[in-house]
Amino acid sequence: xxxxxxxxxxxxxxxxxxxxxxxxxxxxxxxxxxxxxxxxxxxxxxxxxxxxxxxxxxxxxxxxxxxxxxxxxxxxxxxxxxxxxxxxxxxxxxxxxxxxxxxxxxxxxxxxxxxxxxxxxxxxxxxxxxxxxxxxxxxxxxxxxxxxxxxxxxxxxxxxxxxxxxxxxxxxxxxxxxxxxxxxxxxxxxxxxxxxxxxxxxxxxxxxxxxxxxxxxxxxxxxxxxxxxxxxxxxxxxxxxxxxxxxxxxxxxxxxxxxxxxxxxxxxxxxxxxxxxxxxxxxxxxxxxxxxxxxxxxxxxxxxxxxxxxxxxxxxxxxxxxxxxxxxxxxxxxxxxxxxxxxxxxxxxxxxxxxxxxxxxxxxxxxx
Amino acid sequence: xxxxxxxxxxxxxxxxxxxxxxxxxxxxxxxxxxxxxxxxxxxxxxxxxxxxxxxxxxxxxxxxxxxxxxxxxxxxxxxxxxxxxxxxxxxxxxxxxxxxxxxxxxxxxxxxxxxxxxxxxxxxxxxxxxxxxxxxxxxxxxxxxxxxxxxxxxxxxxxxxxxxxxxxxxxxxxxxxxxxxxxxxxxxxxxxxxxxxxxxxxxxxxxxxxxxxxxxxxxxxxxxxxxxxxxxxxxxxxxxxxxxx
Numbered sequence: 001x002x003x004x005x006x007x008x009x010x011x012x013x014x015x016x017x018x019x020x021x022x023x024x025x026x027x028x029x030x031x032x033x034x035x036x037x038x039x040x041x042x043x044x045x046x047x048x049x050x051x052x053x054x055x056x057x058x059x060x061x062x063x064x065x066x067x068x069x070x071x072x073x074x075x076x077x078x079x080x081x082x083x084x085x086x087x088x089x090x091x092x093x094x095x096x097x098x099x100x101x102x103x104x105x106x107x108x109x110x111x112x113x114x115x116x117x118x119x120x121x122x123x124x125x126x127x128x129x130x131x132x133x134x135x136x137x138x139x140x141x142x143x144x145x146x147x148x149x150x151x152x153x154x155x156x157x158x159x160x161x162x163x164x165x166x167x168x169x170x171x172x173x174x175x176x177x178x179x180x181x182x183x184x185x186x187x188x189x190x191x192x193x194x195x196x197x198x199x200x201x202x203x204x205x206x207x208x209x210x211x212x213x214x215x216x217x218x219x220x221x222x223x224x225x226x227x228x229x230x231x232x233x234x235x236x237x238x239x240x241x242x243x244x245x246x247x248x249x250x251x252x253x254x255x256x257x258x259x260x261x262x263x264x265x266x267x268x269x270x271x272x273x274x275x276x277x278x279x280x281x282x283x284x285x286x287x288x289x290x291x292x293x294x295x296x297x298x299x300x301x302x303x304x305x306x307x308x309x310x311x312x313x314x315x316x317x318x319x320x321x322x323x324x325x326x327x328x329x330x331x332x333x334x335x336x337x338x339x340x341x342x343x344x345x346x347x348x349x350x351x352x353x354x355x356x357x358x359x360x361x362x363x364x365x366x367x368x
Numbered sequence: 369x370x371x372x373x374x375x376x377x378x379x380x381x382x383x384x385x386x387x388x389x390x391x392x393x394x395x396x397x398x399x400x401x402x403x404x405x406x407x408x409x410x411x412x413x414x415x416x417x418x419x420x421x422x423x424x425x426x427x428x429x430x431x432x433x434x435x436x437x438x439x440x441x442x443x444x445x446x447x448x449x450x451x452x453x454x455x456x457x458x459x460x461x462x463x464x465x466x467x468x469x470x471x472x473x474x475x476x477x478x479x480x481x482x483x484x485x486x487x488x489x490x491x492x493x494x495x496x497x498x499x500x501x502x503x504x505x506x507x508x509x510x511x512x513x514x515x516x517x518x519x520x521x522x523x524x525x526x527x528x529x530x531x532x533x534x535x536x537x538x539x540x541x542x543x544x545x546x547x548x549x550x551x552x553x554x555x556x557x558x559x560x561x562x563x564x565x566x567x568x569x570x571x572x573x574x575x576x577x578x579x580x581x582x583x584x585x586x587x588x589x590x591x592x593x594x595x596x597x598x599x600x601x602x603x604x605x606x607x608x609x610x611x612x613x
Contacts, residue, residue, distance in 0.1 A: 006471025010460065017459040017500075202453025209419050209449040209526075211441065212472045 007220035029182040036174045047095045050077040055104035096120045171244040176328035177301030180321040189287035191270030196283040249335030262324040268355035275362040295321040378427035387413040389578035400556040405575030432523040448517035452529035458502030473520035507538030527558040563599040
């Protein structure tokens, strides 16, 4: 046991002496949460739009005022002719143009039918969709208001409830994603790199000649990173609760337990990589390409897995982060318990055992 | 006197390649045994088998009285090892390195305290004890590395080309340390490329293509090959080698 602690102490010296890396490891989750929370958001706000108002009457100006008053739009330009619309889009200044025809009010009040044209920049299809939806909703509002006197014969009112995330905050989606990414990066990459470093330096050989058992070496290597990860889990959770106001709806004990399980999966993966890689660069490259990219792409954090083609959906099942991401969402956002996530938990536990067994076996083969 | 290393027809094959071919030798306690050979002659493989890092294909060997097949754990407790790669941690201080290596060999705190003091005094590192090892000159690092390898008073210490890249003066000082250790009864098993160092050994074996081609004291070897220096002896033997890098 004393041997073990000497080793763990030494690992802490390594981490402590390399202040830059330590700072990155502890600062990264904070920075990511802040960036994702305040800068990178897929909510559409304050989009620049242009108006071509050929009517300039009471109805058109009311609608324009309402568009401008909403938090979604900001009127950047008033245009005077059709060709100007294209120019404005080409200049990249606006995301959408709204065209009112001549006689807009008249058509509306006398013909009972008027048209508004929405022209959106669909080079970003999602944003275009969202913007036209917002605009349609605002115009619909206006229409309902002027219709209060005339009772429509049949009406269907849709009443929407956004479960778990009533304010449609992006943070509910990315906090679990950032947790998966940070844990994976810290545990897998750093473990792989430190072990390969010992191989490169020749100190691993000294360890193997010493009475210390290889398995102990491996565990001692992993312990400091497990601790760092627990600090990271804590800082991410504190930030998301107190700064981003994402609540932890489920059991925090369960959440921490699952996070530690995922950390262990990442550590085993790091060990596995380290048994194969001969240089620190290789270890880093494998960690990034083989783990980080699939995590970002296939865990469901950035792109919904359900919409992917079948081969990708199958591959996504072997990405540990996919399961962890779904666990965190269930526990943290939906407030569900182990009853619902036992399957994911088992899969993660299975992955951990698999990677760890493989890593230890490969480690032993190297010795013989 | 009971031999501390005993090898009998020890072999190691990797597939069809015979890295070490039936080597037999004995090393007495307190002896400084030079283990020479060109690159690729099989020195490192032989040494790894004796250290319990690699299981032999055939033959028998005991190290400190323990079997290299079954008792590798016992062997590891009784040997020290210094590799050709410099093997201390550069980002740890001198003292931390000493404590760490002492720690993994299970030395008690009191032992560790006392031994690290003796070691630091012996190497005149009083002022450097709390400095990072990375800031020391290579020669000092190597002397420190060696002292750390014998910190736990092993029966045998294996040195794999310990003086690579060091100037002659530092090498001489390094050998003073080796003699001191041998006087304490620790057997020294050393591989080297420097033939002047071979002269410092009590006995020398020379490996060519996986086999031991010569084994004796340096004076007798010179006599046997009617050579003036170990350099000539080595050249005479190594010339016939088929394997080389």
